[in-house]
Amino acid sequence: MTFKNxxxxxxxxxxxxxxxxxxxxxxxxxxxxxxxxxxxxxxDFTPSGFxxxxxxxxxxxxxxxxxxxTGSFLxxxxxxxxxxxxxxxxxxxxxxxVSFAIMIIAAIIASIENFIFPAAESVSFFGSSGLALAAIxxxxxxxxxxxxTGWLIATMFYGYDMLRKNLSILGAxxxxxxxxxxxxxxxxxQSITKMFNPHSPWELSLAISILGTLLLIALVLxxxxxxxxxxxxxxx
Amino acid sequence: MxxxxxxxxxxFLQIKERIEDQIVNDQLREQDQIPSTTQLVNFYxxxxxxxxxxxxxxxxxxxxxxxxxxxxxxxEGAKQKLLEQRKDVFVDxxxxxxxxxxxxxxxSESDIIALMKQxxxxxxNEL
Amino acid sequence: xxxxxxxxQVNMTYGNFQALKDISFRLExxxxxxxxxxxxxxxxxxxxxxxxxxxxxxxxxxxxxxxVFENSQLMSQVALSYNTxxxxxxxxxxxxxxxxxxxxxxxxxxxxxxxxxxxxxxRDKQVKKLSNGMKxxxxxxIGLASRCPVTIFDEAYVGMDAPTREIFYRELLEDxxxxxxxxxxxxxxxxxxxxxxxxxxxxxxxxxxxxxRSDQFLELGVSVTxxxxxxxxxxxxxxxxxxRQLGGTTSVxxxxxxxxxxxxxxxxxxxxxxNVSMQDLFIHLxxxxxxxxxxx
Numbered sequence: 001m002t003f004k005n006x007x008x009x010x011x012x013x014x015x016x017x018x019x020x021x022x023x024x025x026x027x028x029x030x031x032x033x034x035x036x037x038x039x040x041x042x043x044d045f046t047p048s049g050f051x052x053x054x055x056x057x058x059x060x061x062x063x064x065x066x067x068x069x070t071g072s073f074l075x076x077x078x079x080x081x082x083x084x085x086x087x088x089x090x091x092x093x094x095x096x097x098v099s100f101a102i103m104i105i106a107a108i109i110a111s112i113e114n115f116i117f118p119a120a121e122s123v124s125f126f127g128s129s130g131l132a133l134a135a136i137x138x139x140x141x142x143x144x145x146x147x148x149t150g151w152l153i154a155t156m157f158y159g160y161d162m163l164r165k166n167l168s169i170l171g172a173x174x175x176x177x178x179x180x181x182x183x184x185x186x187x188x189x190q191s192i193t194k195m196f197n198p199h200s201p202w203e204l205s206l207a208i209s210i211l212g213t214l215l216l217i218a219l220v221l222x223x224x225x226x227x228x229x230x231x232x233x234x235x236x
Numbered sequence: 237m238x239x240x241x242x243x244x245x246x247x248f249l250q251i252k253e254r255i256e257d258q259i260v261n262d263q264l265r266e267q268d269q270i271p272s273t274t275q276l277v278n279f280y281x282x283x284x285x286x287x288x289x290x291x292x293x294x295x296x297x298x299x300x301x302x303x304x305x306x307x308x309x310x311x312e313g314a315k316q317k318l319l320e321q322r323k324d325v326f327v328d329x330x331x332x333x334x335x336x337x338x339x340x341x342x343x344s345e346s347d348i349i350a351l352m353k354q355x356x357x358x359x360x361n362e363l
Numbered sequence: 364x365x366x367x368x369x370x371x372q373v374n375m376t377y378g379n380f381q382a383l384k385d386i387s388f389r390l391e392x393x394x395x396x397x398x399x400x401x402x403x404x405x406x407x408x409x410x411x412x413x414x415x416x417x418x419x420x421x422x423x424x425x426x427x428x429x430x431v432f433e434n435s436q437l438m439s440q441v442a443l444s445y446n447t448x449x450x451x452x453x454x455x456x457x458x459x460x461x462x463x464x465x466x467x468x469x470x471x472x473x474x475x476x477x478x479x480x481x482x483x484x485x486r487d488k489q490v491k492k493l494s495n496g497m498k499x500x501x502x503x504x505i506g507l508a509s510r511c512p513v514t515i516f517d518e519a520y521v522g523m524d525a526p527t528r529e530i531f532y533r534e535l536l537e538d539x540x541x542x543x544x545x546x547x548x549x550x551x552x553x554x555x556x557x558x559x560x561x562x563x564x565x566x567x568x569x570x571x572x573x574x575x576r577s578d579q580f581l582e583l584g585v586s587v588t589x590x591x592x593x594x595x596x597x598x599x600x601x602x603x604x605x606x607r608q609l610g611g612t613t614s615v616x617x618x619x620x621x622x623x624x625x626x627x628x629x630x631x632x633x634x635x636x637x638n639v640s641m642q643d644l645f646i647h648l649x650x651x652x653x654x655x656x657x658x659x
Contacts, residue, residue, distance in 0.1 A: 006435060009465065072451075078416060080466035081439035081511075230432075233416040235407060235517075236448040243586070244637040274540040278533050283558045285578040
């Protein structure tokens with residue numbers, strides 16, 4: 001079996017498992033959304049629709065999924081004779097696919113919602129397909145970053161000492177701060193951003209935000225690869 | 237399970253003797269296939285090096301022969317050969333030690349003969 | 364390709380602790396090896412290096428001349444079964460078998476089914492709910508059915524009852540006869556597994572003590588039995604493994620081969636010479652000589 005096949009195999013197995021868990025996540029969030037939506041009136045409750053509603057939980061879901069799944073997948077693959085290199089590239093491909101899949105599924109649900117309840121007052125981005133694609137890209141890239149954050153933490157906790165475990169937490173915080181600086185989000189993240197840079201209202205263009213995020217993704221992937229390259233597999 | 241091996245004798249010789257016994261007793265007849273080394277290892281719980289050593293003695297002596305890729309078989313005339321060999325060692329193996337022991341116990345030659353007749357009459361010699 | 368396995372000057376250090384010290388040996392293809400050592404001698408560390416679970420601190424671990432670590436081709440051909448912690452494994456037995464079938468190029472599913480029947484493994488039960496013996500049986504099933512050219516069982520029998528271990532040993536020998544491959548069995552239960560090994564490797568405190576064909580290894584020990592005084596005189600100056608006495612008869616196991624002369628003399632003295640078990644030799648060779656350490 002050539003090693004390119006191996007990467008594809010790892011990617012497809014990881015993605016399948018990840019998606020099966022993500023499917024549950026989407027179902028649960030959808031139910032919560034419907035319940036909340038029926039309790040509160042549309043005016044009070046998330047005028048921006050399902051996609052914006054699922055975005056935050058999806059980030060947390062990706063983070064937690066990555067933290068909880070990384071160790072057992074790494075052990076599983078090496079135990080079955082897969083190299084760390086193939087594990088790394090396969091997992092990276094899978095996480096990109098799944099992150100986009102989650103947001104595409106969310107977008108489909110949102111468009112169904114929009115079709116059934118064409119709420120005039122809701123700030124829907126379905127007015128233009130370009131806006132929709134931009135939203136999917138933004139949300140997916142953010143979810144990828146959260147997954148990577150979890151992957152980084154889990155890697156350090158899997159095979160490294162206290163110092164590097166702590167550094168990984170610091171690294172995770174930095175990634176989140178970078179993200180909020182790049183995307184100028186509201187709420188919690190933005191207040192952190194303001195702590196660091198109180199005078200600057202971040203108004204970056206979408207292209208710069210995307211480019212910056214891609215660079216951040218590349219950097220974190222590079223760090224994860226460096227630390228998984230020769231990682232010792234636990235015989236547990 | 238199998239009889240325990242005598243720890244004062246090389247195991248490979250005992251393996252050889254057990255296979256010989258089976259040929260002499262007609263448990264294995266001429267041209268019969270004998271168990272494979274792996275089967276013998278599993279049965280006796282003896283290392284295959286030891287088993288192979290015992291078997292190669294039998295092959296060298298022309299008692300069994302190997303067919304490539306098929307297995308091992310009892311050779312034509314194997315039983316006859318073994319019986320002759322055993323007769324040759326009967327005196328050294330049984331008569332001499334018996335007479336030495338009888339000497340220690342003060343049993344005379346005529347007593348020995350009488351005892352032999354007695355055992356034969358009682359049927360205790362049946363295998 | 365060749366699957367000759369070699370360790371070359373391998374050291375493995377964890378912090379201040381040196382788990383393996385200058386280990387070098389070669390394993391020929393298609394033989395069954397016993398890796399013997401007491402608990403903590405470094406057996407698992409050594410085997411985990413071969414399965415590329417970790418990288419040696421220094422030295423090389425090669426198969427067919429190529430380093431195993433991160434070699435995609437080789438890693439798929441090495442299977443390591445050990446006493447795995449399955450307490451959180453919610454997959455079913457059949458899922459685990461399917462996964463192995465996907466990743467092991469030589470996996471034989473019908474043979475795996477045969478083993479599942481032999482071990483009476485419940486295919487639809489979650490792995491975490493299996494008894495320890497069943498978990499080990501599952502590991503052994505995957506290990507054997509993977510048919511990897513280098514197959515390793517690191518104390519894979521843990522938790523199995525005697526009849527199950529018997530099935531394991533029988534299947535191992537039979538499948539090895541059908542599909543010869545390098546098999547390494549690490550154990551400290553020497554007495555019931557000694558007949559499986561073609562060669563043995565003994566490690567003690569992270570060092571390679573010896574590598575020997577098992578029949579030649581057994582010749583390293585002799586038991587001498589006879590009248591106490593005669594035996595004592597005969598074995599004087601020899602390395603004694605153990606002594607057993609019953610009335611006026613003494614049986615002493617000694618370490619070392621006897622010369623032709625000594626054999627003759629023993630016969631003349633009316634002493635019985637006998638075999639020593641692998642277990643006895645192993646225990647002697649791996650005894651912790653605390654007194655020696657004090658002297659050093």
